[in-house]
Amino acid sequence: MDPLARLIAIEEIKQLKARYFRCMDTRQWQEVGETFTRDGVFDCSEGFQHTPLGGKPIGVEGPVTTGRENIVAWIKDAFVKQTSLHHGHCHEVTIDSDTEGHGVIAMNDLIRDGSRTKTLLSAAGHYWERYRFEDGAWRIAHTKLTRLFNDVDPDGFYTAGVDDPAENVAV
Numbered sequence: 001m002d003p004l005a006r007l008i009a010i011e012e013i014k015q016l017k018a019r020y021f022r023c024m025d026t027r028q029w030q031e032v033g034e035t036f037t038r039d040g041v042f043d044c045s046e047g048f049q050h051t052p053l054g055g056k057p058i059g060v061e062g063p064v065t066t067g068r069e070n071i072v073a074w075i076k077d078a079f080v081k082q083t084s085l086h087h088g089h090c091h092e093v094t095i096d097s098d099t100e101g102h103g104v105i106a107m108n109d110l111i112r113d114g115s116r117t118k119t120l121l122s123a124a125g126h127y128w129e130r131y132r133f134e135d136g137a138w139r140i141a142h143t144k145l146t147r148l149f150n151d152v153d154p155d156g157f158y159t160a161g162v163d164d165p166a167e168n169v170a171v
Helices: 003-025 029-034 068-078
Strands: 036-046 064-066 082-095 100-113 119-134 137-152
Touching: 003 029, 003 082, 003 100, 003 119, 003 137, 029 036, 029 068, 036 068, 036 119, 064 068, 082 119, 100 137
Parallel strands: 036 137
Antiparallel strands: 036 064, 082 100, 100 119, 119 137
16 A cells, blocks of 8 residues: 555544544444444453553453444443543554554543433543454444543442443344
8 A cells, every 4th residue: 555545544544433432422323333344343341441550450341242233232222321422532543454454542431421410430541443444434343442540430330321231232
């Protein structure tokens, strides 16, 4: 791939991830689905956890969801009682071929209750991703969410709609 095509692909992937965050936060579920490949994977096994320096992971293990429709259903169910704000930044994207790439995106998210007045979660971490060019566009083929920290409301974020992540998985 020539340098200009590589830069265009990197920018398209950055736009892809920005669209994913915006559409998730504005509840545009069809558009969220379009950011994933048909056989996409969302690995949230560590997404509900954080690991203290030198320690072991704290928190429940989240689901690994496969397939565009299942991913959208899981995200939609997870946020049915909440509102969210996701920010992605510091994109590190590598184009591996004309049809594949990978990257890491730093993220912050803020989750509030349905009234949008009570903060349930403020967290930061990374999305570790693989991308594939499918149906004329770059899409997320695999994403894994990891957290550096989770500041959780004392009443517990997980009691606000995702107590048992396994209940929200559509596999």
